[in-house]
Amino acid sequence: MKRMPNIRHLRAFCEVARRGSISQAAEHVHLSQPAITQAIAKLEEEVGVSLFDRRPDGMAVSAAGALFLDRAERALERLRTGTREAIRIGGRKGARGLADFDQLLTVAQIRALTAVADAGNFSLAARTVGISQPTIHRAARDLERLSGLSLFVRTVAGIALTPPAKALVQHVKLAVAEMEQGFAEVGEGPGGDSARIVVGSMPLSRPYILPTAVNALVRERPDVHIDVIDGPYDDLLHGLRHGEIDVLIGALRDPLPIDDVVQEPLFEDPLAVVARAFHPLSRKAALTPDDLAGCQWVVPRRGTPTRDRFETLFASRRPRGLVETSSQILVRGLLLGSDRLTLISAHQIRHEHELGLLVILPVDLGGTERPIGLTVRRGWHPTATQERFLALLREAGRQAASPVPRV
Structure with a gap:
């Protein structure tokens, strides 16, 4: 699991930051x-920076502390939302569990x-976390007693999550992701950049947009x-919604x-x-048509x-000797070694076209455009490094929007 500070320490930190006083927070x-x-001393040791400026009149949040405070508050709100959603879905009755667990x-x-x-299995889960x-x-089981909910059920395949557990785990993972971003933000600065960016890559992003943006960021x-x-x-999409992926391309x-994700088109x-x-x-x-x-x-599968x-293109006359594959490497090899043709995204062969290996034939295929872009979680707050990466992706998208010339 990503780094997750002691939750009581986080609550204490947020309360002191809110009230500017340890004595008032204690109440x-x-x-x-x-x-x-x-608790604050241990949290500062874990974060590696001072979260407060100690003054005679109280505790003022430091610049790094302000960044970390925003992440801590967002993480705690995720936990609050997750527990309430789990209770709503679970339909808890009677006095079982705590309302604000x-x-x-x-x-x-x-x-x-x-x-x-x-893991879907207690033994494998234990080995995974050591x-x-x-x-x-x-x-x-302590979590089940605390929540008053049934969270795990045994199946033939192992352990499955109940519906309330699925809702809870999504928000828990998003809370953990917020804190991971918090650690990254306080680590950005003259001493280095501790940011980690997880990208979900779909085929149309791999030939140009993603490598261009990654190279520029590095x-x-x-x-x-x-x-x-x-x-x-x-x-x-599942990884994105659970905080395991930052952006899909x-x-x-x-x-x-x-509806908990948003899309941003870059080009057609x-x-x-x-x-x-x-x-x-x-x-x-x-x-x-006879030439083709x-x-x-x-062709794709x-x-x-x-x-x-x-x-649709060959509804009246079907070419013979088709090779079907989902492998772009195989498509490239077959084209370069024969007189075969393929129907493919112009963006996917951009590099081969620029190198003079492949050409686009003069065939009108109007109406085949697909929007290529970014997908992120609704309400996601990227770190400075993640925001810079998004800017570089947008710039690569603008470059990719320029048409690939035909023959």
């Missing part, structure tokens, strides 16, 4: 003044919940850590599948008929928008 968090002093959540319980959610199975099992900030995750859209969806990407350089058809000023149908093709467009 509201039900801790002694020495306990609060010790977020006030008593511990890091051990959060670690158990997220580990079991990811603790014993009885310890993680006890923390999970030149400016060589210490930043960038983790690129490839996968199906649904898996990437690729084809946008219409309609948007869920059309389909093109592509061949190797010096292909016999590349010497023709205009191409007929007379060639062999490599059925069920994709590009394949649907191919089937």
Whole structure:
């Protein structure tokens, strides 16, 4: 699990920041003044910076403390929202559990919940976080007693989350992600950049936009850590909504599948008929349907928008000898080694076109444009480094918006 400070320490920190006084904060968090002093000292040690300027008239939040305070408050609000949503979904009855059980959540319980959610098994979850199975099992059951909810059910495949647990774990992971961003923000400065950016990469982002933005960011900030995750859209969206991914890049969806994310279009990407350089058809000023149908093709698998467009293009006369594949590496190899054609995003062959390896044939494919852009969580507050990365992605998008020339 990402770094998550002691939750009671976070509450004490927020209360002292709000009231400017340890003595006044002690009355509201039900801790002694020495306990609060010790909590703040431990939190400052963990963060690595001073969160307060100590003054004769009280405690004033430092510049770094203000950044960390915003993340701490957002994380605690996530926990509050998650517990209330879990109770609403679980339909808790009677006197079971505590109404505000977020006030008593511990890091051990959060670690158990997220580990079991990811592993689907207590033994595997325990190995993942490096603790014993009885310890993680006890923390999970303590969380059930505290909440008054059934969170885990046994299935043939292992341990599954109940609906209230799924709601809770989403907000818990988002709270942890907020604190990870908080650690990164206080680490940015003359001593280095501790930021980590996790990018969900869809196919149309990989040839140009993503490498262009990553290279530009690393030149400016060589210490930043960038983790690129490839996968199906649904898996990437799940990771985004649970705080495991910061931003998705690729084809946008219409309609948007869920309302807790927002999309930002960067450019429109059309389909093109592509061949190797010096292909016999590349010497023709205009191409007929017979010219295209007379060639062999490599095409995407059925069920994709590009394949649907191919089937429409050749509704009356189907080319023979099709090769079907979802591998762009194989498509590239087949085109370069033969006279085959393919129907592909113009953006995806931008580098090969600039190197003179592939050409776009003069075929009118109007109406095939797809919006390419960014998807982020609604209400997400990026760190300064993440914001810079978004700016570089937008700049790469503006560059990609310039049309790829035809033959």
